[in-house]
Amino acid sequence: AVLRCLNLSLLLRHRVTTGVSFLFANSDRVRPATEQLARAYAAACIVDRVSHDPRLRARYSDLSRHWADKLNRPHALTLYISMMFGLSAMRETDWRRAEDSLKEAAHAAESAYSGRRGEEVLNSLGMVLYFSGQIEGAVETYEHAREMCVERHDARMLARLTNGLACPLMCVGRVEEARDLLEEQID
Numbered sequence: 001a002v003l004r005c006l007n008l009s010l011l012l013r014h015r016v017t018t019g020v021s022f023l024f025a026n027s028d029r030v031r032p033a034t035e036q037l038a039r040a041y042a043a044a045c046i047v048d049r050v051s052h053d054p055r056l057r058a059r060y061s062d063l064s065r066h067w068a069d070k071l072n073r074p075h076a077l078t079l080y081i082s083m084m085f086g087l088s089a090m091r092e093t094d095w096r097r098a099e100d101s102l103k104e105a106a107h108a109a110e111s112a113y114s115g116r117r118g119e120e121v122l123n124s125l126g127m128v129l130y131f132s133g134q135i136e137g138a139v140e141t142y143e144h145a146r147e148m149c150v151e152r153h154d155a156r157m158l159a160r161l162t163n164g165l166a167c168p169l170m171c172v173g174r175v176e177e178a179r180d181l182l183e184e185q186i187d
Helices: 002-018 035-044 047-051 054-070 075-091 095-111 116-131 135-152 155-171 175-186
Strands: none
Touching: 002 035, 035 054, 035 075, 054 075, 075 095, 075 116, 095 116, 116 135, 116 155, 135 155, 155 175
């Protein structure tokens, strides 16, 4: 479905830029460089998970960055693209690449109101830090995300973040605090 979306977007762009618009009555109203196109390229990065083709991943990564640059990298788009790159790297257990991408996404989330999406990025970043052995960083990330989530009153996301926080807390010897948080969550 992602590849189909990409092909249609490229076809639309080609027809608008070359003036061939027999499919589109109002082609002057169609913007060739759209945020949706960049999002489609970013989503295509997940295709590399299925194809196990690093060249394909690099191609789509470069294309999504190219289109984002043409749009002057709006914060919401940078958040989305970096999050997609980070999730793709997590699936491959490439912790360094995942950490870098998710930190870029978290920075973009702080620059714009991101709501739940920002907390999802921090949840994933906390997992990456935990799995890569950066336990203190994971604790700090989860605690920061929980503070943001409490302000938004999102009980489901708070439960995910609390579960995520419990593991690194136990690793640093804060077992009672982890247990208290989990019991509070149950209540």
